Amino acid sequence: MSTEPAEKSATTTAEQHVFEADVARLLHMMVHSVYSDKDVFLRELVSNAADACEKLRYEAITTPGLLAEDPDPRIRLLLDAEQRQLIVEDNGIGMSRGELVEALGTIARSGTRAFMEKIEASKAQEEGANGGAQLIGQFGVGFYSCFMVADRVDVATRRAGEAQAWMWSSDGKGSYSISELDAASAPARGTRITLHLMEEAKDYTSRHQVERIVKQQSGHVPVPISLIEKPGAEPVNITDGSALWTRSKSEISKEDYADFYRGISGQYDEPALTVHFHAEGRHDYRTLAFVPGTPPFDLFDPDRKGRIKLYVKRVFITDDAELLPRYLRFVRGLVDTADLPLNVSREMIQESPILSAIRKGVTNRVLTALEKLAESEPETYLTVWQNFGAVLKEGIYEDFERRSQLLGLARFRTTTSGEDLRSLADYVKDMKPEQDTIYYLTGSSLEQIKASPQLEGFRARGIEVLLLSDQVDSFWVMNAPDFEGKTLKSVSQGAADLAKFAKPDGASKDGEDKPEEAKADIAAFLVLAKEELKDDVADVRASDRLTESPVCLVAAETGYDRQLEKILAGAGQLASTSKPVLELNADHALVKAMAHAKHAPALQNDAIHLLYDQARILDGEKPADARAFAERMGRLLEKALGA
Numbered sequence: 001m002s003t004e005p006a007e008k009s010a011t012t013t014a015e016q017h018v019f020e021a022d023v024a025r026l027l028h029m030m031v032h033s034v035y036s037d038k039d040v041f042l043r044e045l046v047s048n049a050a051d052a053c054e055k056l057r058y059e060a061i062t063t064p065g066l067l068a069e070d071p072d073p074r075i076r077l078l079l080d081a082e083q084r085q086l087i088v089e090d091n092g093i094g095m096s097r098g099e100l101v102e103a104l105g106t107i108a109r110s111g112t113r114a115f116m117e118k119i120e121a122s123k124a125q126e127e128g129a130n131g132g133a134q135l136i137g138q139f140g141v142g143f144y145s146c147f148m149v150a151d152r153v154d155v156a157t158r159r160a161g162e163a164q165a166w167m168w169s170s171d172g173k174g175s176y177s178i179s180e181l182d183a184a185s186a187p188a189r190g191t192r193i194t195l196h197l198m199e200e201a202k203d204y205t206s207r208h209q210v211e212r213i214v215k216q217q218s219g220h221v222p223v224p225i226s227l228i229e230k231p232g233a234e235p236v237n238i239t240d241g242s243a244l245w246t247r248s249k250s251e252i253s254k255e256d257y258a259d260f261y262r263g264i265s266g267q268y269d270e271p272a273l274t275v276h277f278h279a280e281g282r283h284d285y286r287t288l289a290f291v292p293g294t295p296p297f298d299l300f301d302p303d304r305k306g307r308i309k310l311y312v313k314r315v316f317i318t319d320d321a322e323l324l325p326r327y328l329r330f331v332r333g334l335v336d337t338a339d340l341p342l343n344v345s346r347e348m349i350q351e352s353p354i355l356s357a358i359r360k361g362v363t364n365r366v367l368t369a370l371e372k373l374a375e376s377e378p379e380t381y382l383t384v385w386q387n388f389g390a391v392l393k394e395g396i397y398e399d400f401e402r403r404s405q406l407l408g409l410a411r412f413r414t415t416t417s418g419e420d421l422r423s424l425a426d427y428v429k430d431m432k433p434e435q436d437t438i439y440y441l442t443g444s445s446l447e448q449i450k451a452s453p454q455l456e457g458f459r460a461r462g463i464e465v466l467l468l469s470d471q472v473d474s475f476w477v478m479n480a481p482d483f484e485g486k487t488l489k490s491v492s493q494g495a496a497d498l499a500k501f502a503k504p505d506g507a508s509k510d511g512e513d514k515p516e517e518a519k520a521d522i523a524a525f526l527v528l529a530k531e532e533l534k535d536d537v538a539d540v541r542a543s544d545r546l547t548e549s550p551v552c553l554v555a556a557e558t559g560y561d562r563q564l565e566k567i568l569a570g571a572g573q574l575a576s577t578s579k580p581v582l583e584l585n586a587d588h589a590l591v592k593a594m595a596h597a598k599h600a601p602a603l604q605n606d607a608i609h610l611l612y613d614q615a616r617i618l619d620g621e622k623p624a625d626a627r628a629f630a631e632r633m634g635r636l637l638e639k640a641l642g643a
């Protein structure tokens with residue numbers, strides 16, 4: 001954090017501080033607002049106030065004295081049209097001087113840079129208000145959004161249990177000041193944020209306007225909110241702070257759930273799935289969880305933790321309890337249990353058998369709800385899968401117990417699916433009578449996979465192949481040997497064994513119609529190629545998986561599949577890579593001609609290397625030796641052109 005030396009003014013003891021560079025940039029963006037929906041600032045302030053009340057409630061478990069004579073949490077909004085001010089006040093935990101500087105002068109979040117980049121790429125503008133608003137929540141830059149509507153913001157705060165109080169003040173233009181507040185003008189406990197509204201934002205002093213926004217955006221925060229419409233007026237309650245999750249499902253509308261979801265997730269979309277239940281019996285807990293309608297920006301951040309909050313008897317305890325497995329890290333919501341003591345410690349949370357039982361229960365419920373959604377609303381489920389499928393698939397190798405359930409939830413592009421997605425159950429239902437294997441091909445992109453020569457023989461025989469282009473696919477396929485008793489097999493590993501499947505056009509089976517001489521030529525050519533390429537490939541053999549291309553590379557029967565090997569080698573996790581197998585299409589005119597060219601050994605030699613390089617290129621690699629490749633190609637072209 002960059003701090004300028006204290007500069008004392010004559011009348012106060014205000015210290016000027018310069019904002020951290022990132023905050024200054026962020027504020028600049030807020031002031032020159034990229035968001036057309038400015039109402040979001042109010043939700044951010046109310047949500048911070050509610051968090052502050054919940055933190056106090058939690059600290060007061062061990063230090064009840066913090067509550068003093070004011071035990072009930074509250075958020076109050078004060079409007080002053082004459083002064084053009086909106087004040088948001090809470091009696092929560094408040095901030096010490098250090099906390100104030102830390103919280104409102106820096107951005108300690110890893111996602112901030114990503115946020116800046118995203119906004120600067122002006123994506124938010126293109127996406128319109130909703131996109132921008134979603135970014136604010138996802139990236140946690142909430143407080144600063146008040147500079148969209150205010151040209152000065154004063155934060156008066158006193159931390160619970162402390163005598164000193166502080167005033168933070170800024171016009172959002174690069175610096176802020178901090179001074180000590182005299183006890184009389186400070187809140188007894190908590191924080192009072194005064195927004196000096198811009199002329200064009202004066203509507204935020206209108207009672208109807210503010211009441212409407214709060215009910216709409218923050219109607220379900222678990223702290224009651226009241227409103228004072230002008231100085232001297234009586235406070236009127238506008239929300240009761242009752243915990244939505246404690247009410248019965250029949251009393252809650254879809255809109256109530258959506259509001260609550262937006263509050264808890266910081267997103268502005270609709271949840272794709274809501275899971276709300278009360279488990280009684282061995283353990284008593286309530287869960288309200290949501291699958292978001294859109295993916296968060298940091299879904300694949302390795303540090304991203306689960307987002308399920310733990311409450312004990314309606315008191316917020318932590319959002320760090322890992323209440324769902326990592327592969328469900330996109331689910332937002334909470335678990336509230338009466339079975340843990342309020343002063344549950346971090347160690348207890350980690351080791352508690354009660355929590356492991358709850359974890360299991362919640363995971364099962366979420367997965368079952370996803371299964372039901374797939375049945376009752378397949379379209380919605382497909383969106384969920386498109387957004388989060390790559391994460392759910394991590395569970396196939398991480399969660400042995402639920403592997404088959406997760407495999408059942410998985411959806412795939414296949415050689416026959418077109419633009420649709422198919423389940424493994426669909427695949428198995430449409431298998432050929434003589435087929436006992438589920439075939440797949442992994443690769444780095446769908447386009448690359450679709451163009452793979454390895455698929456040709458399968459396509460020609462009408463055998464469906466799963467096209468797996470997520471990086472995680474290479475890992476789970478290794479651990480998921482079967483689905484409903486059918487093993488999974490890569491079409492680029494080992495022998496294809498397609499001989500048992502008839503080609504639909506009734507074409508010959510495996511060279512039965514080839515004259516003896518051609519067969520002998522191919523056999524000799526294979527021996528020659530094997531000898532010539534012995535340093536590069538483990539074997540050279542005739543292929544039954546090729547119909548159009550002359551060559552392809554496949555992995556040996558045992559060991560890693562080619563795509564996985566590439567990923568591991570790229571990540572520096574393999575000391576050495578294994579040699580692939582080169583397959584030649586014995587029915588291909590080029591291969592036949594080359595095999596027949598026994599009288600031209602130099603030409604055959606060039607052809608063998610060029611065919612190998614061609615297979616490498618089709619596999620997304622470079623030729624083994626670029627210079628030699630160019631020379632061979634040159635010689636061949638010269639010959640072809642009769643030069």
Ligand SMILES: Nc1ncnc2c1ncn2[C@@H]1O[C@H](COP(=O)(O)OP(=O)(O)OP(=O)(O)O)[C@@H](O)[C@H]1O
Nearest residue numbers: 048049052094095103104139140141142143144191
């Ligand atoms: N009313 C308040 N009482 C106490 N602390 C507050 C209050 N408002 C803000 N803060 C402090 O300022 C910090 C920054 O707030 P900001 O809204 O920018 O981010 P956040 O609330 O931490 O993130 P998110 O928006 O993801 O919840 C908070 O984490 C909190 O420590």
